[in-house]
Amino acid sequence: MKRTHENNYAVYLLTHELMHVIYKKVPLIDLKAAQLIVQDRMYLQEGKEMPVLCDIRDVRTINKAARDYLAREGSLWIKALAFLIDPPVTDDLSIFYMDTNPSKIPTASFVSKSEALAFLAKHTS
Amino acid sequence: MENNDDFRVKRIKKMLLEMAKGNFFYTLEPSDRNDNIASLVVMLNMVSEEIRAAFIHQGFANAHTTPQCIIQLSLILDDRGQIELVTNGTCSLLSYLPKDLIGKPITEFMTEKSRERWTKKLSKYLKRERSETVLFLEFLTNEGLVLAKDCQLSVYQALDGSGQKILLNTVFFSKGEPFETGLPKKTLKVTKGTKEHKVTLTPKDIQIIRGVHDAIINNLDKDLPSLKELAHQEGTNEYKLKYGFKQVYGTTIFRFLIQERLRMARTLILHSTHTIKQIVQMTGFKSKTHFSRAFKDKYGRSPSELRS
Numbered sequence A: 001m002k003r004t005h006e007n008n009y010a011v012y013l014l015t016h017e018l019m020h021v022i023y024k025k026v027p028l029i030d031l032k033a034a035q036l037i038v039q040d041r042m043y044l045q046e047g048k049e050m051p052v053l054c055d056i057r058d059v060r061t062i063n064k065a066a067r068d069y070l071a072r073e074g075s076l077w078i079k080a081l082a083f084l085i086d087p088p089v090t091d092d093l094s095i096f097y098m099d100t101n102p103s104k105i106p107t108a109s110f111v112s113k114s115e116a117l118a119f120l121a122k123h124t125s
Numbered sequence B: 001m002e003n004n005d006d007f008r009v010k011r012i013k014k015m016l017l018e019m020a021k022g023n024f025f026y027t028l029e030p031s032d033r034n035d036n037i038a039s040l041v042v043m044l045n046m047v048s049e050e051i052r053a054a055f056i057h058q059g060f061a062n063a064h065t066t067p068q069c070i071i072q073l074s075l076i077l078d079d080r081g082q083i084e085l086v087t088n089g090t091c092s093l094l095s096y097l098p099k100d101l102i103g104k105p106i107t108e109f110m111t112e113k114s115r116e117r118w119t120k121k122l123s124k125y126l127k128r129e130r131s132e133t134v135l136f137l138e139f140l141t142n143e144g145l146v147l148a149k150d151c152q153l154s155v156y157q158a159l160d161g162s163g164q165k166i167l168l169n170t171v172f173f174s175k176g177e178p179f180e181t182g183l184p185k186k187t188l189k190v191t192k193g194t195k196e197h198k199v200t201l202t203p204k205d206i207q208i209i210r211g212v213h214d215a216i217i218n219n220l221d222k223d224l225p226s227l228k229e230l231a232h233q234e235g236t237n238e239y240k241l242k243y244g245f246k247q248v249y250g251t252t253i254f255r256f257l258i259q260e261r262l263r264m265a266r267t268l269i270l271h272s273t274h275t276i277k278q279i280v281q282m283t284g285f286k287s288k289t290h291f292s293r294a295f296k297d298k299y300g301r302s303p304s305e306l307r308s
Helices: A031-045 A064-071 A089-100 A113-124 B005-020 B036-061 B088-094 B112-126 B203-218 B227-234 B238-249 B253-271 B276-282 B288-299 B303-307
Strands: A003-006 A010-014 A019-023 A050-055 A078-084 A107-110 B068-078 B083-086 B131-140 B146-157 B164-175
Touching (some): A003 A031, A019 A031, A031 A064, A064 A089, A064 B036, A078 A113, A089 A107, A089 B036, A107 A113, B005 B036, B068 B088, B068 B146, B112 B131, B112 B146, B203 B253, B227 B238, B238 B253, B253 B288, B253 B303, B276 B303
Parallel strands (some): A019 A050, A078 A107
Antiparallel strands (some): A003 A010, A010 A019, B068 B164
16 A cells, blocks of 8 residues: 655655655645644544654744644644654754653654654554 | 844844843744754744743733733725834834834835735735735834734725725734833733632642643543542642642643543544544543533534534
């Protein structure tokens, strides 16, 4: 099973064991964007809990309403979450997000995709 | 010049000074760059947003002693978007003198993005004799900071027959005495009656209460132990937990739990194929009737209406 999907804010690559979300380069992720991002991810996952790899390297601004939505409503069906980052901007952005939105989902950020995948594998086996 | 590090640091300092005065409504324009200064800008904007939210919440939840200033940004424009009238608050917010603003097109004081949005949307609203809308706009102050907010726009007909006018309005919250000039004369004090229990919370108490808050969010499907048990588990007493939570979060533990459960339920109703009965169970509700009533109270529509 391999599926891809795209909306204005993100590209989704879905295999049977991983949901890979690549955020597009947009000026702002606001609440409307966050809702669509979550809606499409849930639609693709069809109720299946999965590890999620989130490539946020092109994200620059994500406002509070969007952060709150992603942290609460947007945390369903996620087994583990790895952010793919490019320091310093997205590194600090992910640190800020993780620190201000404590979650029970194992979450960490990585510069290298292989390390991110290893983290997800460790937390979903 | 705008890409020069000195210039960028100067902007950051301006923003910090505003925050120090209690003005958390400014933001810095983000850039596409990926360096330490860009990172600092991103962090500063997010910190300011978090403080702004906490600060307004506090103001309304337990503002026995916190004076609140509401600063109104208000302008009257003609049908070409030229500024005819500004309030003092507007001048202070934008750090311009009235003479710098009056007669100029409003778009001169907006970010490029907002300028485009304004031009696109406004022609549509001006076609009608009267209309009202909310538009998200970003203004640029004289000092280069960004003021972003949803603005209320009302298009109306001037009584003297001079055509259409536009009233642009929004408010910002500030603490204390935000500006050297043009100080708002009235401060708003919000009180919620005299019966409220006030507990003195130590940093440790607040930490415990935050822990309870996070534990609730992460265990929505499970039963909440009684307040007494919960307090014991966390090493505090029932009274402190009960009233402390209300003080910190502006709502009771039970109401907060229901509200978070409903948020989760709403997401599941919208985006999953689970039946409503399953969702009721997954979100920890004991009875479907109770769930449906609470849901409708909060979202104005019943779960099944939202589904269809």
